[in-house]
Amino acid sequence: MPHKTFFAFVMPSLIAMVLFIALPIVSVVVQSLYVAHDRVMVQVENCQPFGGCSTELRVDAAATAELQAEQPLGKFNGLGTYFNRAHLAFDELGVILQTNRGLGDIWNRVLNLPFYKGLIFTLVYCFVVTPLAMALGFGIALAVNALPKVTKGPIIFFSLLPMIITPLVGSLILYWMLSPNGILGATIQHLFNDPTLSLRASPGLTWIALLLYGVWTNGPFSFVVFYAGLQTVPADTLESAMIDGASRWERIRYVIVPHLMPLATFVALVQLMDNFRVFEPIVGFSAEANATSLSWLIFNDLSGDTQQFGSAGATSVLTIIGVVILLSPVLVRTWREFKLKVV
Amino acid sequence: MSETLAHKRPAGLNVLIYGFIVFWVILAAFPFLWTVWGSFKVEADFFSRESWWNALFGTNTIRQTGAAFTGDGYYGAWVTRDFWRAAGNTIVVTLFVTIISLTFGTLGGYALARSGRNYAFWILIAALIFRAMPHITLVSGYLLPFFQLNIWGVLPTSIIVLVAINQPFTLWMLHSFFLSIPKDLDESAMVDGCTRFQAFRLVIMPVMWPGVVTTGLFSFLLGYNDFAVTAMLLSADNQTMVPKISSFLGSVQEAGNVMYAVAAVVSATVPLFILVLFFQRQIVSGLTAGAVKG
Numbered sequence: 001m002p003h004k005t006f007f008a009f010v011m012p013s014l015i016a017m018v019l020f021i022a023l024p025i026v027s028v029v030v031q032s033l034y035v036a037h038d039r040v041m042v043q044v045e046n047c048q049p050f051g052g053c054s055t056e057l058r059v060d061a062a063a064t065a066e067l068q069a070e071q072p073l074g075k076f077n078g079l080g081t082y083f084n085r086a087h088l089a090f091d092e093l094g095v096i097l098q099t100n101r102g103l104g105d106i107w108n109r110v111l112n113l114p115f116y117k118g119l120i121f122t123l124v125y126c127f128v129v130t131p132l133a134m135a136l137g138f139g140i141a142l143a144v145n146a147l148p149k150v151t152k153g154p155i156i157f158f159s160l161l162p163m164i165i166t167p168l169v170g171s172l173i174l175y176w177m178l179s180p181n182g183i184l185g186a187t188i189q190h191l192f193n194d195p196t197l198s199l200r201a202s203p204g205l206t207w208i209a210l211l212l213y214g215v216w217t218n219g220p221f222s223f224v225v226f227y228a229g230l231q232t233v234p235a236d237t238l239e240s241a242m243i244d245g246a247s248r249w250e251r252i253r254y255v256i257v258p259h260l261m262p263l264a265t266f267v268a269l270v271q272l273m274d275n276f277r278v279f280e281p282i283v284g285f286s287a288e289a290n291a292t293s294l295s296w297l298i299f300n301d302l303s304g305d306t307q308q309f310g311s312a313g314a315t316s317v318l319t320i321i322g323v324v325i326l327l328s329p330v331l332v333r334t335w336r337e338f339k340l341k342v343v
Numbered sequence: 344m345s346e347t348l349a350h351k352r353p354a355g356l357n358v359l360i361y362g363f364i365v366f367w368v369i370l371a372a373f374p375f376l377w378t379v380w381g382s383f384k385v386e387a388d389f390f391s392r393e394s395w396w397n398a399l400f401g402t403n404t405i406r407q408t409g410a411a412f413t414g415d416g417y418y419g420a421w422v423t424r425d426f427w428r429a430a431g432n433t434i435v436v437t438l439f440v441t442i443i444s445l446t447f448g449t450l451g452g453y454a455l456a457r458s459g460r461n462y463a464f465w466i467l468i469a470a471l472i473f474r475a476m477p478h479i480t481l482v483s484g485y486l487l488p489f490f491q492l493n494i495w496g497v498l499p500t501s502i503i504v505l506v507a508i509n510q511p512f513t514l515w516m517l518h519s520f521f522l523s524i525p526k527d528l529d530e531s532a533m534v535d536g537c538t539r540f541q542a543f544r545l546v547i548m549p550v551m552w553p554g555v556v557t558t559g560l561f562s563f564l565l566g567y568n569d570f571a572v573t574a575m576l577l578s579a580d581n582q583t584m585v586p587k588i589s590s591f592l593g594s595v596q597e598a599g600n601v602m603y604a605v606a607a608v609v610s611a612t613v614p615l616f617i618l619v620l621f622f623q624r625q626i627v628s629g630l631t632a633g634a635v636k637g
Contacts, residue, residue, distance in 0.1 A: 001458040005539050009454030010466065013447040013510050020507030021473045024484025031487060072487060140367050143360045146352070153623070155364060158372045160619050160626060165375075166568040168585050169608050172592075173374045176381075176605065181390035183377065183398065216370065221630060228631035248356070277477035280570050283589060295479045295571070302483055302575060309487055316480035323475045331468070338464060 025320065032313030035077040036306070037067045074310060081314040087115045088318075115315065118292040119322075121207070125293065126275045129214035130268055136215055137222025137267075138260075142252070144223075145230045156224070163220035171284025174213050175199070203290035210291055213281050218274075222267050229263045230256070272326055294319045375612065382609040383412040386602050416606030420591070426607050428580075429587035433567065435498055436583050440505045440566035441559050444513050447506065448562075449555065452517030453543055457526065467518065470511035478508055478571040485576065496578030504572055509565050513558055516629065520554030521547070557629040560622055567614070584611045 007014075047053040068074075082088055092113055100106045110116045144155055162170060177184045180198040189197050199206050233256055241251050279295035282288060288296065294315060301312035352360075380398070381389035387403035397403060401411040408415065420426040455463050485504065489495040524547060532542040548555075567585075574586040582590065588611065591604040619626065 001454065001539070006454045006458045006460070006463070009539075009543075010451045013451035013514060014466070016447060016503070016507040017470070017473060017510050020485070020504050021476065021481060021511075024481045025476070027484035027488060028480060031484070072491060136367075139363065143364050143367075146360050147364065155368060156627065157619060157623055158368050160623065161375060161616075162371050164564065164615050164619055164626070166570070166585055166611060166615070168570045168589060169611055172588070172604070172608055173378045176390070176601075177374060177377065179390070181392055183395040186391075186395060220371070224627055224630045228627070273475045276475075277479070279477070279479060283570070286592070295477050298477075298479045298483050299571065299575070302479075302486060307486065309483070312483040316483045319477055319480050323477065324472070327472060327475055331472075334468060334471075 028313045028316045028320075030313075031073065031309045032081055032317050033076060033078060033310075034074040034313075035081055035310040036074045036308070037071070038075070077310065081310045082318070085113065086311055087314050089113045089115065114292070114297060115318070118294045118297045118315075121210075121291045122276060122278060122293045122295075122322075124207070125211065125214055125278045126272055128211050129218055129275050130271045132211075132215045133218035133271060134222045134264065134267055136219040137224075138226050140219065140223040141226035141230055142256075144227060156227075159220045159223055161220075162217045163224075165217070167217065167280035168284050170217055171213055171281040174209070174216070175285045178209050199285065199287075200289070206285065206287045206290035210278075210281050210285060210287060213285070214275065214278070218271055221271070225263055225267050226260055229260045233259050269330055273323070276323060276326060294322070375616075378605060379609050379612075382416050382602070382605045383414065384602075385413060385415065386600070389605065390601065416602035417610070419600060420603040420607040420610070424591065424603055426584070426587060426610065429582050429584045430610070432498060432577075432581055433583040433585075436502055436505070436573070437563050437566040439502045440509065441562045443502070443506045444509045444562040445555055445559050447510060448513035448517045448558065449548070449551070450543075451510070451514050453521050453547065455514060455518045456521035457529070467515065470514050474511035474515070478569070479575075481508065482571055482575045489576065495576065496581060498577070498581055501573055501576045501581075501583075504576060505566050505569060508572065509562050512565070513562060516558045516561065517554060520551065520558070523554075524550060553625075556622075557625045560618070560625055561629055563618070 043055055043057060045053055046056050083090055085092055093110070096106055096109045100109070111120065140159065144152055144159075147155070165173075176182050178188075178199055179185045180189060185198065189195055197205070199209055237255055237259075238251060241255050246254065277295050278293045279299065282291060282293055282296045283299075288300070292300075297315050298312045298319070301308040301315065384398055384401050384404045385407050387407070388397045388401055391397040391403070404413055405411055407413075421430075455467060481504075486495070489500060494500045528550070529537075529539075529542040529547050532546040533539065537545065569583075570585045570589065573583045574589060577583065577586060579590070584607070588604060588607050591607060
């Protein structure tokens, strides 16, 4: 195909991607280097009976509105935003490492730093939900494959629902059931005979609920892909394995699993990418007190009364770096394959 | 094959398989059924402090409204709180997102599938990286420029942003569908005197419809399910259903009327049910079309 024709065809979609994906990435990087203009600050001292005193800075927004209108980006701050307490917080990390009382203390104090709180939950969500959802999907695929034909259609229909559902809606539905007044939440309180047990009060419970939601909503995708893969397992190989005396379990372990391995890599990659941007469930479960994610941090910066573009930009850049690290094995492999093809 | 094996399976294994499937179907379907059922009750029943039997029998619903089922939640959401407007916006957004995505995507996907050059490969790789970008990181890049250009808050902006975010996925999916159509087809059309575009439109597109429908379903889902973009880029009047539901949570929960949100959630789920009901085959084939989803 001549260059000219090719670009005539690709142009609309290329322009859309450059304008609304590539340029915003540049824009995010630029934004992250700026902070809001200095504002009229009011210092407020906040004392708690046992927590000691902390000084808090309050902003007088009106005084700087004019300056803001002239230079909407704010003032140049270099990499300052990246290293402040709300992001990489190297100073705070250093202090924690020097003055800690054991691992538990480090963990608790690191979880108090907003960026690390979000990062840790995002990573836990990624690496717990992905394998569990794939295991669940594989289990369902094996079970559905063993069923008589008539039942398969309806089961696939119901299985698709948790995946196809709007993430915010799906998480709300589960949240309502799990809330202390909902059917599951009340049952759990009843089972453990502990009326104070609730999502809002317990960070552990919130994490478990979010992870369960993740497995629930991610499982069907693995199921559908693995189920399709199961249809392509060569019958000859299975039969010869049977003749050689392989048990049911051995057939799964040595014939089916290796056959599905390439699919599993693909599913794992897609799920990791999707789970890395976990966001809606945190809004749906109102979990922000106990669990946040990188995407939620950006959303939070942008949706307050004073939108913190610099802070959101810095978190965005760090998130994008995270995505590139996650994707790098695939990119390297694609690159190698491409080189091989060229040579 | 599975049926010939079925009677060879030990009974214990059969129990395990059927038990697991029943467990999964309940897990997958029960939350939806329960919420649909509960949306016709009053709050004191659906969120009952005493016992969830109240939700089954509608004890408080009967006491408050005189019948076991009530449409109060729906009336509150759709009429009092203008959910109909959000529903209208959703229809506009998803319709245009789907149509524009498919137009751009078929043109681009076709060219990518037919050009064997290096830059086609690199465009696909760039699209793969773009596909992985969390949407909210992009949104944080849009806000400031959109404020400056004064195009924040309106539907067309959100539509074109969603189209762009959707392009990487659409390109990959349509690209692989186009690859499955033999090259000879358009080449012979061009030998017969068609231009490239005529060959694309008159020869290739008519055989591409299954692929277009499948890709369209996923474009629709992306536009319909989106929260990050529509929540940040639309003003309160122009909100689509999903951000509208989340705004219910802030204001309605305090007013003691969670049932509006429950009714809105159920209303937003119904179109998805219908979609799966009619397009189950296409959704499954789209998901399984190999490297498609990446």
